Amino acid sequence: MKKKVLAILLSAAMVVSMAACGGGGNDGGDTGNADSGTATEDTADAGDADDAGSSEGGNKGYSFQMIVKSFQSTYWQAAIKGVEQAKAELGVEVEANGPANESDIADQVQMLDSAIQKKPDGIALAACDTKSVVDSLAKALEAGIPVVCFDTGVDEAPEGSVYATVATDNAAAGAVAAENIFPVIEEKIKAATVDAKVRIGEVNQDATALNIQQRGQGFIDKMIELCNGADKKVAVVGNEFYVNGTEGAVDEKEAEVIIEVGVPAQTTVDLASTEAQKIMSKDDTIAIFGSNQTTAEGVITANQTLNKLSTDPEKGIIGAGFDAGTPQKEAILNDQLIGSVTQSPLMMGYEAVITLAKICDGEEVSDIPMDGYWYSKDNMEDDNIAPNLYD
Amino acid sequence: MKVEKIKQNAFVKKVGFNRIVLIFVLLLMYLAFGALTGGSFFGFSRIMNTLNYVYFLGFLSLGVTFVIATGGIDFSIGPVMFCCSLVSGYCLTTYGVPMAPSLIMSILIGVLFGVFNGYLVAYWKVPPFIVSMASMNIAKGIAAVFTKTQSVSWPQSTTDDGWYRNFINMNGIPVGLFIFLGISVICAIVLNKTKWGRYILCLGSNEEAVRLSGVNVKKWKMLAYIICGTLVGVASIFFVAAYTTVQPGYGDQYNNEAIAGCVMGGTSMAGGLASISGTVIGVFIISLLQQGILALGFTKEYQYIITGLIVIAAVYSDVSARRRKN
């Protein structure tokens, strides 16, 4: 009996103590990030030497809450980096947090609500799911807390709750990939006939937030447009969602070009690579596009066995990716991928905070559209690219 | 006989005592979090948030309590819950099935999985653990195939179909709480006052003896799984009511939390010993924990770790208590 009580008390004590250290960490300035997984240490290591110096810069003393989709992919590390810069410049508090996993929708909603209850001067939000945050945004509106969406826009947001959206135009970004892939494979497409079809693959993470959907669709639409330009008919096969979602596609039989869309059952590299493999191991495949970091890495992983990727359409399959991360950057440097589209997470993070600050200063703010930049071996070092190519 | 008398009192105490300690822990945690988050934790809307989590988790826990009472286990509940709201939600959004039928459909799918699991466990004697593994995969698979691997968003409260969200919160009134407690009471009655519960508990404790008493154990065992399935269906409604969006391929983590809540409440994994009230309190503890951890700005990871440790503590106390008794 005693044991039982003891055990339960013990666990209670544990909770309290856990909480305690959390609280301890919490009153300290930017340790908000520390809680959300020692982000600061990382980014500190990762550079930002000027951070220390400029931290005495302006001091507006605002405190913001930032909710990201998750800290899973290094993409968000870059975003945090941007936030760090903004913090340093403006001397504001930003407490960043995010679910363990881009699909823990429920958690993110809870976090957003928590953030609102902390009554910050503003909230920067990258919504995992655009629908489920709507109610919370309404709460924010009531509480009079300005919200800036970054990375992902929330279309159905209640009027006036979201002051500005700092996000990539994903459809455009997807199109960018298509535009850059097409010239390389143009010859092959021209050569294609109904009997000798060519196949273009796309691996798309299961789309929770619209942005990846739009991206995938953007790529498909652009590619179709370009192919039609070269008067070739295009068919879309694979995941029914895109097959049904696409206009201007024809039936597989009378098409010269086939766009095959693979969607892994879950957002894991292994499943992504299986999908990529499936497409790449077909003989008529001439190009493949991984529409976000995970799936792009899926393509690379698949290639480790297939060894089919090449920058020369005659030698093998043309590969392109999205976002950055070490594996992709290496793949590009090693002529496996011809290039990749990067958004500017760093800028997004930065802008998001800046915008919030402006709002607090009562300035007018408007949406800041971010472009997707195509980067390849040649321009990886450019100033407008390099900072966005996170590891 | 004197000896046994003592033992028995100890046992009675144990049952009662258990709850008291739990409630104590619950309050302790609440205060702790409150203190650490500078009061913001005591806000009304914070409570509502916590409840949002309590609802669906609660129904899952109630369901699995019945299964564990039979000495079985079901950790397909999380994915099955998602499967329910995905499939019915997809019908709602894509095939234009009206709201009411979709909700009923959610529950029916839950029941179907209950039947499936129950049948295999009771009539084919497949170990529950394996059945769970199987139906977990099947649930995920079906959901994904059906929705073409796209997430499904149920209507917002603002839309005409939004009324279903009043289940949890009708302009500020936590309706869900009443529904949840109501159903909990029903569950408690079923478990303790009816033939169903009596047989479920007994066969959890000694199936063969019950069978040789001329009871159709298979039927009652299956029933436990069906009850579980039904409640999972209900849970799925409360999940979408709280968070609108569900997506294929997930839901595993809720198994652990649901089972945790149930075990913490003093339901013994060995079967035959279950307590609805305990489960309810357990669920509140888990949800409060989840809420508190997030409020403190921790990420989910810490919640996983702490929940894990707490459950270990709870189970250990249960085990050692039973060892003492024998």
Place this chain on the structure above:
Amino acid sequence: MANKKALGKLKGREAMVLAIIVAMIVLFSILSPTFRTYPTLVSVLDNSYYITLMALGVTFPLITGGVDLSIGTGLVSYALIGGFLIFQKGMPVGVAIAVCIGFGILIGIFNGVLVAIMDLPPFLATLCTCMITRGLGPALCGGFGVSWPSSISADGGFRKIFKFVTAEGTVIPIGIVFMIILVAIMSFVLDHTRVGRYTIAIGSNKEATRLAGVNIKFYHVLAYVISGLFAGMAGVAYAATYATIYPGAGAGFELDAIGGAIVGGVSASGGVGTILGSFLGVIVICLMKVGLPFIGLQANWQQIFTGIVLIAAVLVDVLKKKKD
């Protein structure tokens, strides 16, 4: 010779699984020309390494009548921690691998203590460890995804353990060789050493084993340590196969491994099972993982089929028991 008979039975099971494997390969090859290519074979193997390793390990707890659910989330967080050390702390890969495996063993011991010494129900105990490990990795290294050095990079050599790429770019899946060696070793351990003998004994009748003066606590813990050790190795294999390790992944991996073992004839109630069986079982699971997409089924079908196969596998046993 009843012993032979008993052996015979298991052999029968393995033969059956082997037959299924062949059947699947034939079926897929017929349905999909792209399936019957060397690269696909290699990729099936690639996908199998970390699952196989998990399965080899988890077979031991299963035979003691327990289970280890922590291996899936475990291997990911070990790999995560390893990668974290390499990139954030600039440690050599060797150290990372060691840490990876070390953590596996630690968690193994933890499980062992919970189950064998504190006497908790294995299922629940390891479910908790599953939660803990799930949090552990991200908590320790900041919840960011990390990638181990790629095969091209200087210290990417460890990837060659599992897959050797010749100059002409042909890929040799030497990983499978290691798997076979490990299968041989572990089979020996299970069938011909005290560790294995007592593992079976515990699964068969714990009390009797104790009264026979066997230090069951030790051997029971050991079973979980083995499982942990292999989970650690699986972590390395996973890191070696895939570019980036994302936190939060790994839930469900264990089911592939345990499912494989069950399909391979390991009894969920303990006392029965062979390493070879588990190995073959895993191959079946992996064939489905990789194969089904090739025959034009969306990846999700794989999950459904896995479920069905699992039930089928157990039903076979149930029916067999009914017969005799």
Place this chain on the structure above:
Amino acid sequence: MGEVILTMKGIDKSFPGVHALDHVDLEVRKGEVLALMGENGAGKSTLMKVLTGIYKKDSGTITYEGKEVEFKNTREAQDAGIVIVHQELNMLGHLTVAQNLFIGREFKKGIRIDDKKMNEEAKKLFDRLNVHIDPTETMSNLTVGKQQMCEIAKAVSFDAKVIIFDEPSAALTESEIEEMFKIIRDLKKKDIAMVYISHRMDEIKVITDRVTVMRDGTYVGTLITEKCTKEDIINMMVGRVIYEDPKTESAVPKDAPVVLKVEHLNAGRMVQDVSFELRKGEILGFSGLMGAGRTETARALFGADPKESGDIYINGQKVTINNPQDAVNCGIGYLSEDRKRYGIVVQKTIAENTTMASMKDFMNGIFINKKKEVEVADQYVEALATKTPGVDELVVNLSGGNQQKVVIAKWLTRNSDILIFDEPTRGIDVGAKNEIYKLMNKLVAEGKSIIMISSEMTEILRMSDRIVVMCEGKKTGELDISEAKQETIMNLATREIE
């Protein structure tokens, strides 16, 4: 009589709330068989467990071969030469006989276990005891008796100086017991000391030299077996004479109606073409050796196990019984030999167990009528004189005899007319045994009919009106009590073996 090899003095041991051993003394001499007797819970097994280091004693001294010793675990005791043959069999069903014999002390070549050598050694051992068991046989394929032999063989194989038999005969057939006695005598010659715990008086008389009696955890006294009678021993055990003589003629009128008629019942190897009748108010004894198929017959009749063929008539009506439900609805109740597994739900209260089989009589609407439940349970606690603080007591806390009574109450509540008692008094102490017997007589007097399966000859002869004898799954004879003699039954029971 050899010199003393082992003495235990003033051994004291308490468990939470129980004073299991109160300064018990014990003395064992080389080459003797010492019977250790006492009712269940008298502390026999506890004492032995203290000796072999399974329990730790609170106080007292153990002197073995002149030195004071205290073993920390069975292993140490074994190494010192004190081995215990446990009451419950400690088999590893999935391993072979040889692997079982040498578990914990395998022969090894390097790190490899040398199974070949183990098989050879096992073979030698069995030859020495001349029992015929294949060392490579998987343990679970052996009969209970054979498994028990392995246990003994195992004990012998640690060239033991003291062997403790804890109710070794409980699961053995008469012939196997004979075999065992041969071994024991043989061991005596080898000057090995043995402690023999058993409930069976006749065995005690046959095999032991001295009898030490315990009661309620205390030492009562020691007798020389030849110089004492059963009554003496029993008196020391319970302090009252309860031994009764066999029934001489049936109490059932010849014209009593047949309530149960079984024809050509077949269920696997153990039940082959069994037919018999049961009259109203009759106790039909089922005698035979362990594994003769009596329990199997009962279970098949009750629908607990599937049967291949055979007709069952209740009061002349043909009935189909495919599962226990059918049987119970036909008014049959089955009291298993293994109460804990098949009889009671230990974690539940007496009341809950009592109404288990007849829930539907205790419902009002969808709710259970707890009040009525308790009333009825109380009645039966009265009627059967069940020793318990109350009906809300958990059955796990009751003694064997009282648990048996709860099971009986369960069937009476269901008012079953035909009761199958399978080994009704196994593991029940002598006092409680007697109560059960009285109870059975009372029941038949009230017009119930009883099938009693028993391995204890005295029990059969004392209770039955008629006796069915089975052997190797076949019915080999049916005797009226008046013509039944121990010898006649024995050779019916063993007919096919010879």
